[in-house]
Amino acid sequence: xxxxxxxxxxxxxxxFLDQLFAISRDPKIISFAGGLPMTSLIDVAGIRDAxxxxxxxxxxxxxxxxxxxxxxxxxxxxxxRYRSRLGLPATADEIRITNGSQQCLDLIxxxxxxxxxVVGMERPGYLGAIEAFSYYQPRxxxxxxxxxxPDIDAFHTLCQEDNLAFFxxxxxxxxxxxMSYTETRRKECAECCRETNTIFYEDxxxxxxxxxxxxxxxxxxxxxxxxxxxxxxxxxxxxxxRIGWIYAPAQVIEKFDAVRQAADLHPNALSQAVMYRYxxxxxxxxxxxxxxxxxxxxxxQMCDLLDDLLPDVIHTTPEGGMFMLATMPEGKDSMxxxxxxxxxxxxxxxxxxxxxxxxxxxxxxxxFSTANETEIEEGMARLKRAYCLCGKK
Ligand SMILES: Cc1ncc(COP(=O)(O)O)c(C=O)c1O
Numbered sequence: 588x589x590x591x592x593x594x595x596x597x598x599x600x601x602x603f604l605d606q607l608f609a610i611s612r613d614p615k616i617i618s619f620a621g622g623l624p625m626t627s628l629i630d631v632a633g634i635r636d637a638x639x640x641x642x643x644x645x646x647x648x649x650x651x652x653x654x655x656x657x658x659x660x661x662x663x664x665x666x667x668r669y670r671s672r673l674g675l676p677a678t679a680d681e682i683r684i685t686n687g688s689q690q691c692l693d694l695i696x697x698x699x700x701x702x703x704x705v706v707g708m709e710r711p712g713y714l715g716a717i718e719a720f721s722y723y724q725p726r727x728x729x730x731x732x733x734x735x736x737p738d739i740d741a742f743h744t745l746c747q748e749d750n751l752a753f754f755x756x757x758x759x760x761x762x763x764x765x766m767s768y769t770e771t772r773r774k775e776c777a778e779c780c781r782e783t784n785t786i787f788y789e790d791x792x793x794x795x796x797x798x799x800x801x802x803x804x805x806x807x808x809x810x811x812x813x814x815x816x817x818x819x820x821x822x823x824x825x826x827x828x829r830i831g832w833i834y835a836p837a838q839v840i841e842k843f844d845a846v847r848q849a850a851d852l853h854p855n856a857l858s859q860a861v862m863y864r865y866x867x868x869x870x871x872x873x874x875x876x877x878x879x880x881x882x883x884x885x886x887x888q889m890c891d892l893l894d895d896l897l898p899d900v901i902h903t904t905p906e907g908g909m910f911m912l913a914t915m916p917e918g919k920d921s922m923x924x925x926x927x928x929x930x931x932x933x934x935x936x937x938x939x940x941x942x943x944x945x946x947x948x949x950x951x952x953x954x955f956s957t958a959n960e961t962e963i964e965e966g967m968a969r970l971k972r973a974y975c976l977c978g979k980k
Pocket of ligand 1: 622686687688689690713715757762790792818819820821826829830831
């Protein structure tokens with residue numbers, strides 16, 4: 588059969604995520620390439636108890652069709668957390684539960700991106716967003732990010748584009764670099780978005796994973812009408828439950844409901860009820876504290892080993908999240924490193940797919956949330972061997 592696939596598929600980059608998940612499952616390989624939360628930090632017993640209570644007390648409702656907007660108590664929980672933690676005047680009406688925050692990427696692009704409209708992104712930027720947006724055939728324009736946030740002059744220039752659908756950014760512990768915007772840069776970005784009527788799509792997948800537990804004020808706080816924010820329980824509670832959300836102004840939410848209903852009717856009723864039960868009957872703050880402590884320890888260990896073993900590699904030093912970005916000296920190629928690493932049974936992720944406009948050949952991303960201390964020690968030794976073996980471009 589000669590299948591005539593839609594032309595929009597031609598615009599999509601070859602999916603790296605599938606390859607990543609395959610690598611993550613091979614037990615011989617120590618993977619720093621994926622983005623899984625540490626399995627032992629998933630509170631299986633707590634979630635099991637929450638699920639048992641849901642089945643016992645509201646099983647019929649939780650197994651029935653439900654509403655498109657999402658479970659009201661869970662939306663209220665999220666809104667209250669925005670208010671108390673970040674000082675944002677959020678209400679449940681402005682929040683919709685989604686099937687992971689990845690679904691927000693698809694649906695927000697569906698709302699705002701026509702073929703050839705411009706989507707602004709960080710350089711490097713989240714690979715899963717590049718993949719999701721690509722199906723709507725945008726032109727990507729990227730702004731370099733540094734330890735302070737996006738280059739503000741380039742950001743200004745981008746916001747002047749007539750045809751800009753939105754700017755997508757991750758101000759907290761970015762994927763892939765682990766870098767964060769300073770508060771000043773957040774304000775500058777917000778001001779620029781206000782002046783130019785630009786949507787700032789703020790993906791806050793990692794905000795709760797600040798090692799010091801200190802909340803960082805979102806860009807949306809400085810320009811509420813421009814801010815579309817997404818969040819997720821994937822990195823904090825469980826990715827398999829697939830609970831994320833969007834927090835956006837009422838006009839956006841109204842359209843979001845329509846496209847969301849067409850996509851999959853509503854979020855998973857059972858997962859939402861279990862998540863809410865878990866969050867409200869267990870020590871969520873204590874759990875977050877544990878996760879942050881482990882990730883901070885792993886991050887420090889990985890940074891120290893990188894400095895010792897690969898002194899000519901420059902790396903970011905994240906203050907939270909799950910990733911750091913390494914840059915090799917001129918002439919080293921991360922695809923060659925990737926293949927050399929696989930021979931040594933360790934995996935790193937070449938930076939190239941994070942660069943929507945090309946580049947990043949000398950960079951690779953390292954995840955520090957999945958492997959334990961022993962695996963990090965051994966994996967970094969393998970990485971050193973692979974690095975020494977892999978030739979120049
Ligand atoms: C920056 C960022 N946004 C969104 C997602 C999607 O996560 P989920 O759909 O599990 O919420 C990820 C996953 O790694 C991510 O790194």
